[in-house]
Amino acid sequence: MKRVKKFVGFTVAALLTSTLFTTPALATSETPFKSLEDFKKQKQVPNAQEVKLLGYNEWGEFEEEEPNNTIAQANQITTEDYAIGKFTKDDKDYYKIEINGDEEVDLSVSLFSMDEDDTNMQLNVNVYDSTGKEMDSYYEDSDEYGYGGGFYLDPGVYYFEASDLANLNNGETYMLSPLVLDDEPFIDRIAGEDRYHTAAAIAVRRSGGYPSDHVILATGADFPDALAGAPLAFYYDAPILLTRKNALPQITKSTIDVLDAKSVTILGGTGAISKDVENALVKSGLDVERISGSDRYETATAIAEVLPPSDGAVVAYGRNFPDALSIAPIAASNMMPILLTEKSKLPESTKQAVNDYDFTYVVGGEGVVGQKVFSQLPDPERISGKNRYSTSVAIAEHFELEPTFVNIATGADFADALAGAAYTYGEPLLLTPSDYLSAEAKDYFVKNETFYFTIFGGKAAVSENVEDEILELFE
Incomplete structure (x- = not known):
């Protein structure tokens, strides 16, 4: 490539x-709804139970x-x-x-x-x-x-x-x-009562009502093993669902059933997702594989080895999540692996892996990926801003992504952006503070006359004030 x-x-x-x-998310109520609007007002999320709706199937x-x-x-x-x-x-x-x-x-x-x-x-x-x-x-x-x-x-x-x-x-x-x-923008929100429900809702929306043979499973408790998962999700044409370490949440299990998945790929070792979760998946009849390494850097390298050959790779800071998630849809769509690094030292597994690529995109400034690491990478090109929010905008502008359709997630936590990264292929994924719209995002929306917005996560993750500020841009 x-x-x-x-x-x-x-x-x-x-x-x-x-x-x-x-x-809309699936509902658990057994009471028939009078209209699709009633159906959409339900706050519950997918399970395997059919919804009997006049004229509508269980996908809405x-x-x-x-x-x-x-x-x-x-x-x-x-x-x-x-x-x-x-x-x-x-x-x-x-x-x-x-x-x-x-x-x-x-x-x-x-x-x-x-x-x-x-x-x-x-x-x-x-x-x-x-x-x-x-x-x-x-x-x-x-x-x-x-x-x-x-x-x-x-x-x-x-x-x-x-x-x-x-x-x-x-x-x-x-x-x-x-x-x-x-004249008002189209603002959509995909959300559940917590990160596990939100990931499930994103997965169902992504499926468009069709089965998904494969599912990627990551821990919802921490980001390291999951950061490199978006390209793998694209390769397998699979959503990313979340789990707790020692038990598969019921909403995740139900969503796997709803999607009629046949196989699951677990990201990370048993320290992130236990053998008990793996055994439960196998017992339910699923084919299960695990991709892991001794640390986050080796896990990212192991994921890269599963992907088809690529000329380029992304290198991002492995001690935090924002930059890797902002570029994840681009890396995924172009089948570029996401490799991780320390700020001042290139981990041995990453050092060996980058030798397979002709060029690299380095995401983030020298505060997260230092010049010493940068100089060891093949034909490196840095994409960065003054903070995580401006970096996400810089990525969208660097790759000249279509600005009409934009996706938004909180930059304060990883889970919603991670699940959304498997949904937004080819569209910007911009990060914002939870309580207000970042100045960088505002400037981007005004400059590009962005009109369609999808927010990942509930109002605790991205508040109503963010929606209000988007609407104010059109007044």
Whole structure:
């Protein structure tokens, strides 16, 4: 891999899937909900129990109900929904939406395939008013990944007609979603009652409602063994879940069940995650491997050895977490390992490992990775700021990441950013103090007109005041 100057991210469709469309946490209540909004208000998080929701599956997706082949048979959805369906021969699927209020809205409609083999599909959406008159889009943005259309619509009833013009009759799954655009930013929060629940919620959101064969398991008590885990998660296409040292939290176990995982990779030795946890996973029928070393530096090196060959590597300070986590999505997406170092001495395991790479990115200033270490690395390039918050912004700017979609986590603790690093591939992961938005992040958002924000963690980790300050940027 050549030295990365600009990250080439996912397709627009994939970005929309991962960022815009909310997959609410699963609920444990056995009482049917009246609406998806009621479902979203639940504060509980995933377990293996099914949720019986009128029209919705346990992932919070609206599932197409046939017959819906005419306007009269249209399925009712809202702007909070995304609908999942399949096309059969000569199929046209209709969805009904009601826009309330007293002002015109700007509505964007997206339709794209959820399956890998979608290159021959010709997805199309038409919008009709209550009389059956077709509405004109003010733009069309169609490519091999899907369709997006924008409409200025007055309050009233409208219908979406979704179809595959290629008429492949291949049963591939599609997603349709309406989204009302306005002048306020879109702020999403993925959170649970603690770090274990938050990691579970991130994992479920990341899955998009599909199984995940593999799971990465890290300790929720400390960061060292987990710092290098994001590239491995990307390589295995796996979420990162957290555990206590001596017992697997019920929420983690339930999420593994929900994701229908077949294998688990444990990061770190038995001092971080005990043999009892490993044995419990094996007993439940999972294939379990452990990647570890005698210390955090050897563990990071051992993870690097599992990854496919790369020309470059990341080197970060091993005694703290912020810098390694800020660059984790970039390292992961480009399959670069994250190796760890002391400030003034390159550990022997890291010294040997860097010989396999042509260049290195050094994250953080000389206060965490000294010049003596820097000079021993192959073709090193330093990315840093005056503190952990400005360093996270410096990383986003250095790699010219798309600034429209941004993820935020507290810089005061590692757990939420760690789980989020396996979710944010190709998007900035910015750190902020818990109680206010960092000045560096504010400047970045204003300069780049950032509009879509995902916060990892509850309000104790990233307070409501951070949300308020984001909103104030748009006043």
